[in-house]
Amino acid sequence: MYKLYYIFCLILREPISYFQRRKLAKLILSDWNRGTKFHISYQKREFEKVKKTALKLPFYKKLLRDNELKNDPSLKDFPVIEKSLIKQLDKQFKSSSIFSPRSFQNTGGSTGNPFYFFTSPHVRDVEFAHQNFFFQRINFKISDLIYTFNGTKISKEDQQRNKFWLQKRKYRNFPFGSVHFSATLLTEKNASHYIDKILTDKPAVLRGYPSTMTFLAEQIIRIGIQNEFSFLKGIMLTSEVIYDKQIEINKKAFNCQILPQYGMTESACFAFTYPNKLEYYCSPFYGITEVLNENNESVQIGEIGEIVVTSLSNHYQPFIRYRTGDLARYGGKENGFVILKEIFGRTQDYIVTKWNKKIMLVSLIFGAHLKAFEGIDKWQLKQTIPGEVNVRITPNKTWNKNYQEEIIKILSCNNEVKVVINFGSDFETTKSGKQLFMIQHLK
Numbered sequence: 001m002y003k004l005y006y007i008f009c010l011i012l013r014e015p016i017s018y019f020q021r022r023k024l025a026k027l028i029l030s031d032w033n034r035g036t037k038f039h040i041s042y043q044k045r046e047f048e049k050v051k052k053t054a055l056k057l058p059f060y061k062k063l064l065r066d067n068e069l070k071n072d073p074s075l076k077d078f079p080v081i082e083k084s085l086i087k088q089l090d091k092q093f094k095s096s097s098i099f100s101p102r103s104f105q106n107t108g109g110s111t112g113n114p115f116y117f118f119t120s121p122h123v124r125d126v127e128f129a130h131q132n133f134f135f136q137r138i139n140f141k142i143s144d145l146i147y148t149f150n151g152t153k154i155s156k157e158d159q160q161r162n163k164f165w166l167q168k169r170k171y172r173n174f175p176f177g178s179v180h181f182s183a184t185l186l187t188e189k190n191a192s193h194y195i196d197k198i199l200t201d202k203p204a205v206l207r208g209y210p211s212t213m214t215f216l217a218e219q220i221i222r223i224g225i226q227n228e229f230s231f232l233k234g235i236m237l238t239s240e241v242i243y244d245k246q247i248e249i250n251k252k253a254f255n256c257q258i259l260p261q262y263g264m265t266e267s268a269c270f271a272f273t274y275p276n277k278l279e280y281y282c283s284p285f286y287g288i289t290e291v292l293n294e295n296n297e298s299v300q301i302g303e304i305g306e307i308v309v310t311s312l313s314n315h316y317q318p319f320i321r322y323r324t325g326d327l328a329r330y331g332g333k334e335n336g337f338v339i340l341k342e343i344f345g346r347t348q349d350y351i352v353t354k355w356n357k358k359i360m361l362v363s364l365i366f367g368a369h370l371k372a373f374e375g376i377d378k379w380q381l382k383q384t385i386p387g388e389v390n391v392r393i394t395p396n397k398t399w400n401k402n403y404q405e406e407i408i409k410i411l412s413c414n415n416e417v418k419v420v421i422n423f424g425s426d427f428e429t430t431k432s433g434k435q436l437f438m439i440q441h442l443k
Contacts (some may be wrong), residue, residue, distance in 0.1 A: 017125045023347075024129035028285050029136065033043055039284035039336040046312040047075065047288070052185060054078075054318040059092040075288060080294025080296045080308055080321045083115055089148060094118060094317045105265055120316040123267045127313075130270045130286055131175035135205070138275075139236040145201060148177030150215075150431025162193045179203070183212040183433030191219040199228060206254070207236035211427065211435040214246045217253035232256040234275075238263070239433055242345060244394065245377040247276055262343060268309035268319045271340060280343060282327075284336035287311050290321070291340070300330045304344070330334040349438040352389025353416035361438060364410060372406045375399035380427045381411075382439040388418040396427045 016118045027038045051073070054060050063069035063079070070077050086093050103119050138292030152166050172178060179201070181194055194216060198206070206213065207406055213235060220226060235250050249260045254355045257275035262282075270286035282289040288310040291299050299305035307326045311319040349361040361381075377393040389411055393404075404421060411419045429435050 011354035014308070017121075017357045021125050021129040024285060025127065025136070026131040028133045028283060028398065030339070031284075031409055032281075035335050037336070042338075043284050043288065043312065049315060050310070050312060050318045050320065052321055053095065053315045057093055057095070057318075059089060062092075066405045075310060075321070078321045080292065080323060081319075082323050083325070086117070086322075087115060090286045095315075103212070117266070118317045119267060121312050122315060123311070123313045124152075125313070126286060126417070127267060127270075128175065130283060134259075134261070134272055135175065138205070138259070138403075140204060140233060142174070144233070145217060146173055146177040146207060147179045147181065147201070147203040148434075149183045149186075149212045151184060151430075151434075152180040152182045152322055154182045159185065162190065164190060164193060165197060177207060178329075178429060181208070183209055184429065184431070186212060186215060188219060191216060192223075195220065195223075195225075202231040204231065204233045205236060206232065207238060209434055210237045210240045210242045211429070212433060213237060214249050214431065215425075217250045222247070222251040226253055226255060229254045229256065234259050236261055240269060241437055243378055244278060247278070251276060262340070264309075264324060266311065266319055266322065266324075267314060268322060269307070269324070279331065280336070280340040280341065282338040282340065284338075285312070287313075289340075291336040291338070299330050301330055302341075303379070304329050307340070307343075335360065344437075350440075351383060351413065351417055352386040352442060353413055355416060356386055357429065359413050359415070361370075361418075364413070372403035375403040377383035378425070378427070380435070380437060380439065382428065382441070384441045386442060387416065388420065391419060391421045392427060393421060393423055395423060408418065 027042065030036045031039050035394055056066065060069060064071065069079075095354065103121070103124075105117055105119055138173045146164075154166070158164070164185050165179050168178045168180060170178055179197075181197075186194060221227075232254050235254055237246070237250070238261045244258050247260070250258050259275060260273045260278060260280070261267055262271035262280050269282055269286040269289055271280035271282040271289075273281065290304040290308045290310075291303075293299050293303070293305050296308075299327040304327055307324045307328050309322055309324055310320065312320075327344040329342040329344075331341035333339065350358045351360055351361065351364065375395055375398045376393055377396045380392045382390045382392070384390075391411065391414050393399075393407075407421065408419045411417060427435050429441055
């Protein structure tokens with residue numbers, strides 16, 4: 001009965017949603033291009049809706065009873081919430097209405113720590129409106145094809161036929177792709193089958209993990225067919241930390257705009273860049289983005305902090321001041337769009353010394369402004385035993401002995417950690433094909 005009710009609600013609201021998405025996409029584009037201020041009234045109105053829902057939930061009702069939260073709180077009055085707390089208290093963060101339409105979601109592929117939650121239908125509207133805005137910037141048309149590289153599972157039968165992709169229904173093309181390639185199965189030996197599929201179908205947009213797209217781009221450069229991709233309008237890179245060198249390689253191979261994007265399944269942040277750049281702009285229509293220090297205070301421009309987000313669209317299970325676990329260098333605001341100058345690894349990334357002391361990478365590496373960064377195209381850290389860390393580096397032409405000595409000196413933590421450096425490009429990935437910066441498998 002409930003399932004039929006949800007389906008009925010979705011069908012009933014679809015025509016209305018279509019016009020709402022188009023209107024929102026125009027508001028975003030207007031604020032972005034002409035510097036209007038539509039986001040101010042929009043954000044205020046949507047936050048009041050989310051707050052109204054939140055204050056009815058058991059967790060926040062208790063804070064009100066205990067006078068730990070004002071009766072009419074502003075955003076800054078709300079506590080910063082950890083994912084672990086939401087998992088622990090679960091139902092205290094969800095609406096109890098059985099008739100409220102919602103969708104079941106989960107995340108955790110990059111950390112191996114699954115997180116299950118619900119979203120309301122409005123989340124989909126806001127997501128599609130932002131994707132519409134994003135794709136309009138590269139003159140995307142509804143008839144254009146989008147092909148995606150992700151953790152798609154491919155049957156053994158298809159693999160034997162050299163088919164490493166799944167064909168989705170055409171009406172599901174926008175915004176996540178009508179063909180999904182397996183990122184985990186891509187190798188130098190079978191890359192030609194991926195390339196042939198792209199050259200045959202001629203999609204307008206390719207989207208996927210930076211590590212996967214860069215590997216494919218390297219194969220294209222190696223074969224020497226860079227001039228055969230004139231049909232592409234853009235390459236969208238998402239779901240991993242992105243490096244400047246990856247943008248250069250993809251641009252050289254595909255000869256089109258490279259478009260980094262940052263977001264999360266929790267639907268609380270949507271950030272985009274100018275083509276071929278790594279400075280992210282977080283939409284004030286999608287959510288409220290803060291960059292906070294360890295004391296939950298806003299950092300100054302140029303400082304590194306944790307990205308904390310508030311969703312403006314999830315009215316069933318609101319995310320208010322939610323820790324993402326991602327680190328970024330704060331770049332101020334531009335007409336309401338919070339700027340992230342750089343996005344780094346995660347707050348929980350650390351090295352364990354031989355004395356079992358945790359050293360956080362945010363202070364050890366990201367805040368150190370290492371000269372060695374200039375000589376590194378890509379790198380990955382792995383630790384399996386306390387007091388020893390393995391570093392895999394893909395160096396560029398400027399790499400020299402001084403860079404290697406600097407990395408060893410920094411990571412050795414005053415001789416409490418043995419540092420082993422290896423050179424190459426065979427980086428480890430998760431089951432879904434994502435490439436993490438720090439792999440922690442302590443015995």
